[in-house]
Amino acid sequence: MESPHRNPNFTTDRPVAVLMVFLAAIVFGYFSLIQLPVTLMPEMSYPTLTVRTEYPGAAPEEVENDISRRIEEALGVVGGLNEISSISRAGVSDVILEFVWGTSMVDAIQNTLEKLDLVRLPREAEKPLLLHYDPSLDPVMELSLSGSSRSIKYKGDEGLRRLRRIAELQVKRQIEPIKGVAAARVRGGLEEEIHVLINEAKLQRVSLSIGQVISRLRAENINAAGGRIQEGGAEYMIRTINEYQSLEEIANTIVFRREGREIRVKDLGQVVYGQRDREMMTKTDGNESVQIDIYKEADANMINVAEQVSRLIGKISGSSRSTLAGKLRAEEDAYLRVVADRSIFIDSSISEVMSTAYFGGMLAILVLLIFLRDLRTTAIIALSIPISILVTFAPLNILDVTLNIMSLGGLAMGIGMLVDSSIVVLESIYRCREEGDSIRKAAIRGTKEVRGAVIASTLTSICVFFPMVFVEGLAGQVFSDLGLTVVTSLIASLIVAVLFIPMLASRTGFQLKSDAGMVSHFFGSINGRMNLSSYWLRFLFPAAALLGAMLVVVLSYTWWMVGAMDDPKFEEEIVYGAVAMSVFSFWQLVCFIPGIIALAKRLHDLGRTAWWLLAAAAPPVVAMIAFVVAMIEMGDDSNPASFALFALFEGSGLLMLVSWVPAWLLTLICSVVPGSKNENRFGQADHEGQTLAKLWGSFRAFGESHQRNRTVFLATSPYFALRLAVSFLLELIGLSLVWAIRAVSFMGLTAYRAIMKIGSVFGSLLTKVFGEPKGDSTDGTGKGFYRSLIHWALDSPVAMIALAAACFWV
DSSP states (O other), X not given: OOOTTOOOOHHHHOHHHHHHHHHHHHHHHHHHHHHSOBOSSOOOOOOEEEEXXXXXXXXXXXXXXXXXXXXXXXXXXXXXXXXEEEEEETTEEEEEEEEXXXXXXXXXXXXXXXXXXXXXXXXXXXXOEEEOOOGGGSOSEEEEEEEOTTOGGGSXXXXXXXXXXXXXXXXXXXXXXXXXXXXXXEEESOOEEEEEEEOHHHHHHTTOOHHHHHHHHHHHSOXXXXXXXXXXXXXXEEEEEOOOOSHHHHHTOEEEEETTEEEEHHHHEEEEEEEOOOOOOEEETTEEEEEEEEEEOTTSOHHHHHHHHXXXXXXXXXXXXXXXXXXXXXXXXXXXXXXXXXXXXXXXXHHHHHHHHHHHHHHHHHHHHHHHOOHHHHHHHHHHHHHHHHHHHHHHHHTTOOBSHHHHHHHHHHHHHHHHHHHHHHHHHHHHHHTTOOHHHHHHHHHHHHHHHHHHHHHHHHHHHGGGGGOOSHHHHHHHHHHHHHHHHHHHHHHIIIIIHHHHHTOOOOOOOTTOGGGGSGGGSSOSOOOHHHHIIIIIHHHHHHHHHHHHHHHHHXXXXXXXXXXXXXXXXXOHHHHHHHHHHHHHHHHHHHHHHHHXXXXXXXXXOTHHHHHHHHHHHHHHHHHHHHHHHHTTOOSHHHHHHXXXXXXXXXXXXXXXXXXXXXXXXXXXXXXXXXXXXTBOOOTTTOOHHHHOHHHHHHHHHHHHTTTTTTTTHHHHHHHHHHHHHHHHHHHHHHHHHHHHHXXXXXXXXXXXXXXXXXXXXXXXXXXXXXXXXXXSOOSSHHHHHHHHHHHOHHHHHHHHHHHHHO
């Protein structure tokens, strides 16, 4: 027994506080994980700017002297500039600015623009353009909109103009409001314009210039503000609305008045619909189409954006109008499809890294289980892996690290190192426990003895990866996420090892009272008997009443919501039959396991063992497996017609129907055949004691509430009825969870025993191969494969040196 004057220790004496601290860190890490952007590679920004200036008609020498040199002289004093160069060719000047890695490109662009405003360039030169390449500005997705080759609406130039109009007015307007989408750019097709075609001969005949016509059209096609006027207490804003609305208005524009005669645009030429000069041509499956490029916001998750866009577009499925592609197919006879999606490669790459990390973590746990051969110790160490990983995401979010193949690769790389500290600490605690210390003292002393070594070993690993953060250039931008991820995960694992692991190791577990919770519930075990009347009145009838109450509540709430929304479209989408079916499915899922237990107790009442349930359930399971295999063999041809033919000729559907006959017969027998009132091998028949209050805690609490509130019970009966339904539903859910946990625990225990058996057999085989260790076991090493291997290495140093040399050579 420990001394009452024991030294206080926060880790072992405040387990709830330690648990809450780590639980808060896990919650922060989880929400940080949700907020982290997903990209393929770390954000890379090339510190390069290009100033492009066009000087039409100028030779390269004039471009260099009049443009390039002046810009170089003005921009040479920009802060952070590493190198400046220029390329002068006929009509174009490119001045390239290379900045030091780490320079803020936002500040560099602003300073460059300020210096460009001070440069005096020839009048003939165009305004300089500032160009900056950013890989994150590439489109996330590329869509193709093409018309049906059979439709006459998409023939010739008019068809391309129609495609462009559909892309801008329908597709673009529906995609851009999606959260995370920055813009949707339409390219290809023919962009509509209005062309004013002036006849040169007519223009010369009236002595007018083309400039006069252009200035007159520009002056007429304008909306201008006219100021404000006040009338009494009201103030009015005046606007001059004079933009053209049709071709006739443009044609009737008066260009000049001469000797009472008005010369209009239509007297000088004609006004027609046309299109802008084409800069690119896009084709899909050999037919001309329109391309829509989708760009994401800077901090948006690329995968989520692509999923939302794909969900909006959907698939072309006949005349279905539930998706944008189906609507365009039905109404416009046009095909909208995704032709390029960067998120697919990113998602597959990240999924591959994550699956590798999962596999590595499971393999590490399996190796620990084989060598430690202790389920509790392995569980404690295995628990440290997800905790350390989840806690890592919180600082990564603060450091603006994205989820990419480098950061996830760092996590995958660090999974093996995450358990090192935990293994050392837990092994030290286990050794102190073998030396006779109490659980609390062993946790304190074992952690204290190895704390310095664990911190030192973690710091050595940190010293290897942390310098990656300070690497400059492109390599620094690529590998800094890897270094930060490994460092933060190692720090998190160190904190878990010295605080969380000792707290768990100092716990002796908890004991449930014999009458606590679902463990002692009547349906918490298959022991005992249940008579026929109790089966109908205490199980089936309450379950059916619960189903009725659930249907009334859910359908009433749905009806009220439809009325409150006052939206005909929403009302059309609501199908009460589907809502009722979903409620029935949930009720069936909740009552399934308690129903199986009730059938087992009915079999006991009939003097039969519960193994009959497995015999009745085996045929449906086998038939279901056969049915699934048959459906897989059918492949994509699983439409209702082919399914009916398959069921008719191959017998799979008939097999499914027949396989349920034993289960139905067993259920029918248990539902109608009364049991014996005498004692059998499963116990006595307690017909009087099986009341609702004895079988169900919710009904027992309902009866107690009725006794306490007898005077006002009638007025508050709706409240108590609703509380009874909710508590009964929660009781059924609790029973289902208890049995589900038992099933999972049984499978885990079976797998554990199988692994231990395989490890034991494997160790015995290797022991036979290497032989027993020489000498006695007075040194305390005992027997075992690991100890035999150590003895063999000590007895055969030449062989060990040769083996090491061979490994080094390989």
